[in-house]
Structures are given as structure tokens and as C-alpha cells.
Amino acid sequence: MHSDFIKQTQKYRERLVARIFSYLSAEHPASLYEPMRYALQDGGKLLRPILAQIICEAVGGDQENVLNAAVALEFVHVFSLVHDDIMDKDDMRRGRATVHKKWDANAAILCGDAILIKAYEALGRTTAVHLSQTLAAFNRGILEVCEGQALDMEFEDRDDVSLDEYFYMIDRKTARLFSLACEIGALLGDGSAEQIQGMRRFGMQLGRAFQIQDDLLDLLADQTTLGKDVGSDIQKDKKTFLMIHSRQHATPEQLDQLLLFVHKNTLSPHEIQHVISILNEIGTIAAAQKQVQDALEKARQSLQLLPKSESHLLLSNLLDMLEHRTY
Amino acid sequence: MHSDFIKQTQKYRERLVARIFSYLSAEHPASLYEPMRYALQDGGKLLRPILAQIICEAVGGDQENVLNAAVALEFVHVFSLVHDDIMDKDDMRRGRATVHKKWDANAAILCGDAILIKAYEALGRTTAVHLSQTLAAFNRGILEVCEGQALDMEFEDRDDVSLDEYFYMIDRKTARLFSLACEIGALLGDGSAEQIQGMRRFGMQLGRAFQIQDDLLDLLADQTTLGKDVGSDIQKDKKTFLMIHSRQHATPEQLDQLLLFVHKNTLSPHEIQHVISILNEIGTIAAAQKQVQDALEKARQSLQLLPKSESHLLLSNLLDMLEHRTY
Numbered sequence: 001m002h003s004d005f006i007k008q009t010q011k012y013r014e015r016l017v018a019r020i021f022s023y024l025s026a027e028h029p030a031s032l033y034e035p036m037r038y039a040l041q042d043g044g045k046l047l048r049p050i051l052a053q054i055i056c057e058a059v060g061g062d063q064e065n066v067l068n069a070a071v072a073l074e075f076v077h078v079f080s081l082v083h084d085d086i087m088d089k090d091d092m093r094r095g096r097a098t099v100h101k102k103w104d105a106n107a108a109i110l111c112g113d114a115i116l117i118k119a120y121e122a123l124g125r126t127t128a129v130h131l132s133q134t135l136a137a138f139n140r141g142i143l144e145v146c147e148g149q150a151l152d153m154e155f156e157d158r159d160d161v162s163l164d165e166y167f168y169m170i171d172r173k174t175a176r177l178f179s180l181a182c183e184i185g186a187l188l189g190d191g192s193a194e195q196i197q198g199m200r201r202f203g204m205q206l207g208r209a210f211q212i213q214d215d216l217l218d219l220l221a222d223q224t225t226l227g228k229d230v231g232s233d234i235q236k237d238k239k240t241f242l243m244i245h246s247r248q249h250a251t252p253e254q255l256d257q258l259l260l261f262v263h264k265n266t267l268s269p270h271e272i273q274h275v276i277s278i279l280n281e282i283g284t285i286a287a288a289q290k291q292v293q294d295a296l297e298k299a300r301q302s303l304q305l306l307p308k309s310e311s312h313l314l315l316s317n318l319l320d321m322l323e324h325r326t327y
Numbered sequence: 328m329h330s331d332f333i334k335q336t337q338k339y340r341e342r343l344v345a346r347i348f349s350y351l352s353a354e355h356p357a358s359l360y361e362p363m364r365y366a367l368q369d370g371g372k373l374l375r376p377i378l379a380q381i382i383c384e385a386v387g388g389d390q391e392n393v394l395n396a397a398v399a400l401e402f403v404h405v406f407s408l409v410h411d412d413i414m415d416k417d418d419m420r421r422g423r424a425t426v427h428k429k430w431d432a433n434a435a436i437l438c439g440d441a442i443l444i445k446a447y448e449a450l451g452r453t454t455a456v457h458l459s460q461t462l463a464a465f466n467r468g469i470l471e472v473c474e475g476q477a478l479d480m481e482f483e484d485r486d487d488v489s490l491d492e493y494f495y496m497i498d499r500k501t502a503r504l505f506s507l508a509c510e511i512g513a514l515l516g517d518g519s520a521e522q523i524q525g526m527r528r529f530g531m532q533l534g535r536a537f538q539i540q541d542d543l544l545d546l547l548a549d550q551t552t553l554g555k556d557v558g559s560d561i562q563k564d565k566k567t568f569l570m571i572h573s574r575q576h577a578t579p580e581q582l583d584q585l586l587l588f589v590h591k592n593t594l595s596p597h598e599i600q601h602v603i604s605i606l607n608e609i610g611t612i613a614a615a616q617k618q619v620q621d622a623l624e625k626a627r628q629s630l631q632l633l634p635k636s637e638s639h640l641l642l643s644n645l646l647d648m649l650e651h652r653t654y
Contacts, residue, residue, distance in 0.1 A: 032477035083440060087433040106414040106480060109436060113410060114473045116440070120447055121466040128459055132451065135462070139448040146441045150359035153433060 005321045008314055012053045013046055015063070019071050023118055035099050035111035036118075039082050040075075042094055048177055049074045051206075051318075052185035055199050058311035061189025068125040069134060069188055073181045075119035076142055080177075082112040084149060088236070095227035130188055137187065141180035148173025155239040159247070166244050167208070174214075175207025182206075195305050202302035202315075206322070209295035213325050215240035216288050219276055225326060231267040234275065241291065246284040254278055296323060332648045335641055339380045340373055342390070346398050350445055362426050362438035363445075366409050367402075369421050375504055376401045378533075378645075379512035382526050385638035388516025395452040396461060396515055400508045402446035403469055407504075409439040411476060415563070422554035457515055464514065468507035475500025482566040486574070493571050494535070501541075502534025509533075522632050529629035529642075533649070536622035540652050542567035543615050546603055552653060558594040561602065568618065573611040581605055623650060 006013075020040060026033050049070035056066035084090075085098040086108050092098065100108035126134050151169040155161045182203030186196040217226060218233040219242065233240050246258060261267060261275055279285050296319050303319075306312045333340075347367060353360050376397035383393035411417075412425040413435050419425065427435035453461050478496040482488045509530030513523040544553060545560040546569065560567050573585060588594060588602055606612050623646050630646075633639045 029474055029477045029481060031481050032474055079440075083436055087436060105432070109410055109414060110473055110477055110480075113406075113439075113443070114470060116443060117466055117470050117473065120462065121470070124459065124462040124466060128455070131458055131462075132455055135447065135451040135458075139444055139451060143441060143444050143448070146437055146444065147356055147359055150356045150437055153437075154356060154358050 005318055009050050012050045016046055016049050019067055023122055032114055035103050035107050036115055039078050039099050039111060048077055048181040052181040054311045054314050055182050055185030056189035058306045058309060059186050059189040059191030059195050066185055066188040068122045069184050072119040072123035075115050077177055079112045079116040080145055082108055092228040137183055141176050144172040144176045161239040161244055163244055170211040174211040175204045178207030179203035198302045198305035202299050205295040205299035209292045212241050212288050212291050215242050231272050234261055235264055237262045241288050242279060242284050245287055246279055246282050249282050254282055332645055336377050339377045343373055343376050346394055350449055359441055362430050362434050363442055366405050366426050366438060375404055375508040379508040381638045381641050382509050382512030383516035385633045385636060386513050386516040386518030386522050393512055393515040395449045396511050399446040399450035402442050404504055406439045406443040407472055409435055419555040464510055468503050471499045471503045488566040488571055490571055497538040501538040502531045505534030506530035525629045525632035529626050532622040532626035536619045539568050539615050539618050542569050558599050561588055562591055564589045568615050569611050572614050573606055573609050576609050581609055
């Protein structure tokens with residue numbers, strides 16, 4: 001993430017982190033609460049809750065009104081990472097062992113469950129007048145995140161996933177939590193119905209851009225910055241934008257070459273470069289970059305629903321910065 | 328469960344089952360919704376939600392006010408079964424393959440997650456005036472259920488678990504969901520603060536009795552009625568009332584004999600009978616039965632807080648019937 005945005009959103013992040021840890025004072029049993037604290041101390045970007053905070057202000061609301069719901073959004077995000085890492089057998093995340101690797105799968109299942117319950121605890125502190133609507137939006141959103149994860153796993157066993165199916169999946173698995181964060185920010189800031197809908201679309205496009213960038217970064221990022229193995233999506237035959245697009249547009253020869261790398265245990269830097277050059281030949285890298293640009297452009301249009309303000313400017317800066325995201 | 332209680336509570340069960348399945352109309356993706364429907368069609372006793380329904384009426388409330396929350400309680404119960412069965416490596420429940428056995432652990436993790444979210448969806452339909460308080464009670468309760476499960480797993484690696492620790496654990500893992508059901512029933516029936524507290528105590532004692540009976544039935548039940556292997560707690564060295572009490576009160580010779588059966592792969596009917604006769608010698612079976620009686624008696628006292636009514640009589644009958652529970 002671009003350091004300017006980190007600096008500009010420091011005040012949001014500090015309030016958020018303080019509130020997050022106010023929910024984590026319990027100590028006993030240690031086999032439950034230690035993994036929870038570990039999972040929540042992972043130095044994540046806190047993008048989703050910060051979006052909710054900024055948007056709440058951008059529609060004219062008070063940041064305090066959204067703070068507990070913002071915490072809930074981060075808890076849900078971390079819950080889904082902890083469980084997805086078990087399912088995807090990912091041992092590293094952001095340069096650290098994942099919960100199921102550091103402890104075991106049982107500890108990670110229970111840790112994720114308890115973090116999800118904590119999300120509802122935080123959400124439950126939403127002011128009474130908004131609680132029912134916020135809870136309903138939250139439930140719909142998170143259930144769709146689960147649907148997205150189920151689809152992502154279904155896709156691993158299939159070779160004929162279309163780009164339409166891919167977008168249907170990432171709109172749930174990844175983009176839905178962004179759109180939920182933006183929707184809840186506008187809702188708890190007492191934005192108009194049009195603004196709430198518009199921010200939901202903003203979040204959805206931003207989330208799409210984010211996921212396709214993730215697909216790109218899996219190959220293009222620097223190993224240290226990425227915090228996990230470069231090329232791990234290919235090793236697992238994940239149906240990313242890159243793999244679906246390239247399967248559809250490759251010549252038979254290009255496809256044969258690409259498939260040499262699928263399900264391989266590790267990919268050397270040289271092999272990664274080889275994959276990248278094939279994807280460049282096919283036009284897949286450029287197509288992915290265009291998808292990111294298009295989504296960010298649509299997100300930019302949704303911002304016109306918001307009055308000009310410092311918060312509006314922050315959101316606009318965020319889009320600029322996402323264009324240059326390197327991890 | 329005694330057939331009279333089943334008959335007497337048929338009208339509650341029918342409303343409940345209809346409402347439960349009204350939350351399960353989604354079909355896609357099948358890898359998510361099929362395991363969910365399977366888990367919820369397990370022919371469970373629906374004891375917890377029915378308790379909430381009866382108690383709501385017993386304090387003078389309308390059953391409709393508690394119906395969605397009752398569904399939420401059953402969803403939470405099933406969520407915890409699905410995840411606990413993964414953690415405990417239990418392949419059978421109520422005579423059927425568990426979700427992780429019929430599908431796999433990934434499907435079961437996600438299935439449990441989505442059922443938990445569905446619980447909050449159902450709970451979110453609680454009338455606005457009660458929502459905040461009900462949600463807070465629910466969150467506190469379910470988090471304690473997770474704490475209980477964490478302790479239960481910690482205990483598997485220890486040989487020095489005390490009976491106090493055992494009660495602390497089952498008060499969370501098992502009894503808490505009963506006490507939550509009873510508390511929510513009284514809360515949503517607009518019972519007095521004294522009745523709400525009293526029903527919480529009622530549920531706690533009932534849940535204790537239920538768990539110690541489960542510990543007993545693991546050895547004493549008929550295999551077909553139990554729906555899983557008899558003696559599985561001993562095979563896994565679960566710290567049940569029976570195993571903790573017998574470890575504390577056995578002579579060195581009795582203990583040596585007992586430990587022959589711990590961690591054994593399967594126990595023959597003859598071996599089960601042998602274990603039972605050792606536990607009878609030690610006085611463990613009688614001590615467990617006395618604990619059940621004491622808890623049911625305390626529960627009976629809490630019932631005096633409720634006015635005489637048909638619902639009151641049902642609760643009283645339930646206690647009578649639990650005394651003779653065989654599965």
C-alpha cells in the first residue's frame with residue numbers, strides 16, 4: 001500500500017486499533033484467546049473498516065457511529081482469513097505462520113468461530129435505531145462471502161470455469177466485504193438511500209479491482225513484500241483471472257507450456273519469469289490490468305454521489321493509490 | 328427422549344421445523360447449501376429451542392415473539408456440533424455420518440460458519456425493542472460455548488483435571504446453551520428480571536444434568552439408540568465426569584485396570600461391561616447419578632418462579648422425563 005494513504009489515514013487506524021483491542025481483554029482459556037490475538041495482530045491494512053469510517057464521514061456522519069461496526073468488519077475479515085487458510089492449506093500470510101500452522105486446525109477453527117462471534121458483539125453496540133438494518137446487511141453480506149469461498153473451492157476441481165463465473169465468485173468472496181463496509185459506512189453516517197446504494201457499488205468495484213490485483217501480485221510481486229510464496233495460486237490451480245483468461249486465449253502450444261507449472265510443488269524465480277512471459281504473450285497480463293483500470297474508473301464515478309470534502313478526497317486518493325499497489 | 332414429552336410438544340416442534348426450513352431455501356452453491364440442509368435434518372430433539380418457546384409462554388408471552396430466536400438457538404447448536412465433530416474426529420452422530428465424514432473437513436468448516444451466520448439472520452428478526460439485549464445475551468452465551476470447547480480440548484492432554492474444572496467446562500460447553508435458551512425465552516416473553524435470572528439458572532442446572540447423563544450414556548446406552556460407538560469417550564480419553572471421578576477414587580489396582588481401556592481403538596460389549604463393573608465398584612456410576620438428581624432438583628426449585636400454567640406443567644414433565652432419559 002502506498003505510504004501516503006497510510007499517513008493520511010493514521011487517525012482512523014489508531015482509533016480502530018484501540019477499539020479492536022478493547023474487545024480482546026479475555027485471557028482464559030489461553031488455547032482460545034492467544035490464537036485470536038495473534039490473528040488480529042497481523043499488521044493488516046485495515047482497508048475495509050477504514051473505508052467504513054471515511055465513508056461515514058463523507059456522507060456527513062460522525063465517525064463514532066460507525067466505529068463498532070468497523071471493528072466488526074475487520075473481525076469478519078480476519079475470521080474468513082483464518083478459516084480460508086485452513087481450507088486452502090496456506091501456511092504463510094503476511095510473512096507469518098497462519099493460525100492452523102502455528103497451532104493446529106482445531107485451534108484455528110475455534111479461533112475463527114470466536115472472532116466471528118466477536119464481530120457480532122461489536123456490531124451489537126451499534127445504536128438501536130440502526131441496529132436491525134445494519135445486522136441484516138451484515139448477515140446478507142457475510143453469507144455471500146461464504147458462498148464465494150464455496151465456489152472458489154468448487155472451481156479448484158474444474159477446468160472449464162468461465163470469466164463470468166469468476167466474477168460471480170469474486171464479487172462474493174472478496175468484493176462483497178468491501179461493498180458491505182462501504183454500505184454500512186453510508187448507512188451509519190445517515191446517508192441517503194442513493195448514497196448507500198452508490199457506496200455499495202463503489203465498494204464492489206473497488207473489491208473487484210483489489211482481487212484482480214491480488215491475482216496479478218501472486219505472480220508479479222516481490223516475495224518479501226508478498227509475505228508468502230510467489231506463484232502459489234498456480235501451484236494450487238486456483239481459478240484466478242490469469243489462469244481462466246490464459247486458458248481461454250492460449251494457443252495449444254502456450255497452454256501445454258503453462259500446464260507444466262500447474263500443481264508443481266515450488267516454482268523457482270526463473271520459472272515464475274517464464275510463466276509471466278507466456279501470460280504476456282497471450283495478452284493475459286494486459287487484460288487483467290485493463291479490468292483493474294475499468295473497475296477503478298467505475299468506482300471513481302460512484303464517488304460523484306458524495307459532496308466534496310476532505311473524506312471525499314481521501315477516497316479519491318485511495319483509488320489513485322490502488323492503481324499503483326504493489327502488495 | 329420419553330415419547331410423552333415428544334407428543335406433548337408436537338405443536339412447538341412443528342412450528343419450529345417449518346420456520347427453520349424457511350431459512351434454507353437457497354440452493355446455490357450446492358457445496359455450501361447441501362451440507363447445511365443435511366446437518367439441520369438430523370432428527371435432533373430440538374430441546375433448546377422448544378425450551379425457549381415453552382418458557383416464553385410460561386412467563387405470559389406470545390410464542391411468535393420467540394420463534395426466530397428459537398430457530399437461532401437450534402442453528403447455533405447445530406453449528407457447534409458440525410465444528411466440534413471435526414475437532415473431535417467424530418464420524419457418526421445420531422446414526423448418520425457427520426458432515427466432515429460425508430463431505431470433507433473444508434465443507435464442514437464452511438457449513439458450520441454459514442449455519443452460525445444463519446443463526447444471526449434468524450435472531451435479527453427479533454422485534455426491535457428486544458433486539459439489542461437479545462443479541463448481547465446471545466453473543467455472551469455462544470462465546471462461552473467456544474470457551475468450553477477450547478477447555479474440553481485442553482483437558483484431553485491432561486490427566487489432572489479436577490471435578491471443579493470439569494463443571495466449569497460443561498457449564499460453558501453444554502449447559503450455557505440451555506441457560507441461554509431459557510434466558511431468551513423469558514426475555515422475549517417479557518418476564519420479570521427475577522424470572523429471566525431464574526430461568527437462566529434453570530437452564531444451567533438442566534444442562535448440567537444433561538451433560539452428566541451424556542457421560543453416563545456413552546457407556547450405558549444401547550449402541551443403536553445412541554447412534555454412535557458406545558465407549559467412545561473412553562477411547563478418546565475425554566475428561567468426562569466418569570473418568571475424572573474414577574481416577575480420583577480408584578484404588579491403584581482399579582486404576583490400572585481402567586487405563587487398559589483408555590485410547591483403545593474399539594471396545595467390545597464385553598469390555599464395556601468390564602469398565603462399567605469397575606466404575607460401579609469405585610462408586611462412580613452412583614456419584615454421577617446423584618449429580619444428575621441434584622441438578623434436576625435445583626432446576627425444579629427454579630420453576631417455582633413461574634405461575635402455574637400448562638407451560639409450567641410441561642417444564643415440570645420435562646424434568647421428570649429427563650430422569651429416565653435413555654439417549
